[in-house]
Structures are given as structure tokens and as C-alpha cells.
Amino acid sequence: MTTANLDPAENAIDIDAQQIRDAIRDAIVERRLAPGTKLSETDVGNLFNVSRTLVRAALQALSYEGLVNVEKNRGAFVAYPSVAEAQQIFATRRLLEPVILREAAPSIRKAQVKELRELLAEEVRLTNQRGAPARRAEIKASGDFHLAVAAMSGNAILKRFMDELVARSSLVIALYGQSVISSCGHSEHRQIVDALEKKDVEAACALMLQHIDHIEADLDLRPARKGSDLKDALQL
Amino acid sequence: MTTANLDPAENAIDIDAQQIRDAIRDAIVERRLAPGTKLSETDVGNLFNVSRTLVRAALQALSYEGLVNVEKNRGAFVAYPSVAEAQQIFATRRLLEPVILREAAPSIRKAQVKELRELLAEEVRLTNQRGAPARRAEIKASGDFHLAVAAMSGNAILKRFMDELVARSSLVIALYGQSVISSCGHSEHRQIVDALEKKDVEAACALMLQHIDHIEADLDLRPARKGSDLKDALQL
């Protein structure tokens, strides 16, 4: 059995393709599924008690998000971003997130600041908690902060672009991250919120760029990867 | 028969989902398929001599690009962007295209200028040509210019975002465009190339923003649409 470890929470009745997609995406983003893992159509189907038809639809959707690679006649695999791709993902975030901040800033009111601070509180709570599930939730929470800001831009298209970038970033961090707490920057998140609250957009942008730099600095983006990890992750 | 007018050029042997997707996308972008047109799975399947399975995959893919709306238990329709969506598409382009220009500028060499000028020449050639096919090709060529610039940024992710924005823009122009030659701005395209050649990125960005303004100015984005057109486009 090559495929395993998808959250069996959705074992209710009548699953649809969207739920399967979400479950797999969450598993990838929360790093329960390692990059390179094969996602066999029959195996996934059995896990959710659905036919391959729905699984294929879900896997196809994930391939558009860049989270899964579908190789013709070979199957679907959790994406295994190259160093070049990883750099491009972060380069794009550096370009987009300041733009998003500038768009979001004018519509930041007390309610928005409150919403962001609640997300910060959740991040802190998870950081102080032990265990693997808390670590996984922390990864997701860290991304959620960036997505919340994107949502405040009021631009659904930008928000969707960020959805993809944040999800793929998690994958990259899973692959190339060095420190265990790779998504460490909740203090940086707070600084950004502080700047937004003061309507100091330029400061917020500068902090955001620094923040992205720090995330990327924690990665080991040297060309070669250790072979053992690769073989492991590919599950050959 | 509700569905018709897909280019039958791909009537060779062994069509796959990707080819169907491309054929339908081209038909939408070149305005051979009006917004709102129903894309029945069986009809499209018959046109390409494939089963509904492949058609569904293609339609699903197009829905991720925002070119097609899939309504549960009702079917797929060529997207019918609302005024709000249209404005968001152009707002996003205004944000992204300057960023793209700044990214692309450093790697603009003689070869790149030449490539862009060739695209301009093609646009001019099509403009001076009569007939509906030339008009359709003109629409596509106009978008290709923006996509070529995006490709020169060297950032595949940005390029893909632009792919989507340009395709959806064509749809919006089809819906809300007033003048027949809605993608008129090939002279503006030339000015942008001129600025890029002179390494004057700021001028290029300013011209790009003006250009997008002009495209949007040609649209009739007033809330209500004339009832007749709406009925026509919905093909009821």
C-alpha cells in the first residue's frame, strides 16, 4: 500500500470531488502527505469510499493548483517542487504581497484589525502547544494569516492567486525547510498588523518583504538534495 | 441543438481532454462562443467524437480558468462575467502588469524587442485585413502581446496568472465591448515596446496603465444590460 494517512474525518455519507480535493490539499499543506508521495486512484477511492471517477476529478483540480503532478499513464504524485520552482514561488510572493497590502490598507478598519489579531492569537496558542497535530495546525494558521490579508484586498482574483502561492509555499517549506518551526514568524505577523493599524502601509510592505525573506532564509535551497530523503519521499 | 460552432479542425484521430479544452478556450477567447452559451457534454462529445468523460475533464479545467461556469446538475456554460467581476479583472491587470514589466525589463535584449515587434506587425497586418476570421485573430493577437511580455518576466507563475487574466478579459470585451475593434490598441503596444527598448521602465508602466484604461473605457460597464442582447447571448 503506497497511499495512506489522509484524514479519515470525511468518512460521513456521500463525499463529493470537492471534499476529496480539500482533504488532500489539507493533508499536503499540513505536511501529512510528503512531497513525491504517490496518490493512487484506487487507494484514495477506497479511503473515501468513492469510485476512481471522483478521485480523478479531485487530482486534476489539485494539479491546476500546482500541488499535485499528474504524469500520463503513471499516476498522480504530491508535487515535488524543484529549487527553481521554489524560488519562483517566493519571488512571486514578494511581488504580490506588497501589492495586496496596498490594496487592502484603505479598507482596514477596527474590525479587520481585530480579525487579524485573533488569527495571531491562534498562532501563539498553537505555538505554545505540544505535539504533531499542533505543529500541523500552526503551518496552516501561518498561511491563513496571509490569506486573510489577501481577502481584505476585496479582490477575489488576487485572493485566489494567493491561495495557490500559500499552499505551494507550504509544500516548499516541507521539502526544503530546515528548522522544525519553519513558519516561525508570528511575531513578524504582529508587526505587520501593528503597521496596518497605524495606517503605515509602507512599513507594512517593508515588514512583509522582510518576513518573506526570513521564511526563504530558513530553506536549504542548495542544488542537490540528499538521496535518501528523495528515495524515501518518492516511496520507491 | 444548443451547442455549435467549435472549430472542427481537430477532427483528426485520438483527441484528448487537453485538445478539447484548448479548442473550447480558443473559441471563447476568439468570441466564436458567446458568453452564456450552454456547453452540453453530449453535444461537445459528439463534435469531437469522444465520450462525456473527456468533455467533463475539459470543462472542469476551463472552470478553473474562469472561462466556464459549471452549475451542479445543470451543466456548463460559457462564463458570463458580471460587471463587478469585469472590473476586478481589469483592476488586477492594472496591479500585475506594471509588476510584470518591471520584472521583464532587465532581461529585454534586442532579441526580445524583435519578438515583440513581430507581434506588433502581426497585429497591424490583421487590422488591415477584412472579415470575421481576421477580427477573431486580432483579438487573440492583442492578448498574445501581453502574454509575450509576461513570458519575458521569466516567472512562469506570473505568466500563468496573466494567461487567465487575458483570457477572461477577452470574454469581458466580448460582453461589454462597444466599438467593433475593441482591442484597438496596437499603437499603444508599440509605444510600450519603444519605451522598453529605451529601458525606460517607468514610461512603459505608465503607458501600460493608460492602455488598460483605454480598453476598459471602451466597455459599457453600466449596471443593466439591454434585455435583447441578454436574451440573445443566453440563447434561450
Added chain:
DNA sequence: GAATTTTCGATTGTATACGATAATAGGCAA
């Protein structure tokens, strides 16, 4: 013993079958 070929098994690719849903048309009553 190593390299090449062949065979076999597993997995994907596509078509089709069947059940479910929604739109339409027809009939009935007001």
C-alpha cells in the same frame, strides 16, 4: 554472470451504463 528480451501484473485512460436531478410540457381545476 550480465545484458537483453519477454511476460505478467498493476495502474491508468476512456467509454458506457445506470441512477438522480431538474427543466419542460401537458392536463386539470379555478
Added chain:
DNA sequence: TTGCCTATTATCGTATACAATCGAAAATTC
């Protein structure tokens, strides 16, 4: 006629069946 209800039909949603492909192991040859 108009409104409502029912029945029909067409279309979609999902499962399954069968064909095609790929990879790995076994067999053969040098």
C-alpha cells in the same frame, strides 16, 4: 386564461467495465 400539479424527458453525477500502457520481475541468450 391562469395557476398549479404531475409526468415525461433530457441532462448530469457516479460507478463500473474494458482496453491500453507502463514497470518490474522472470526467462533467455551471449
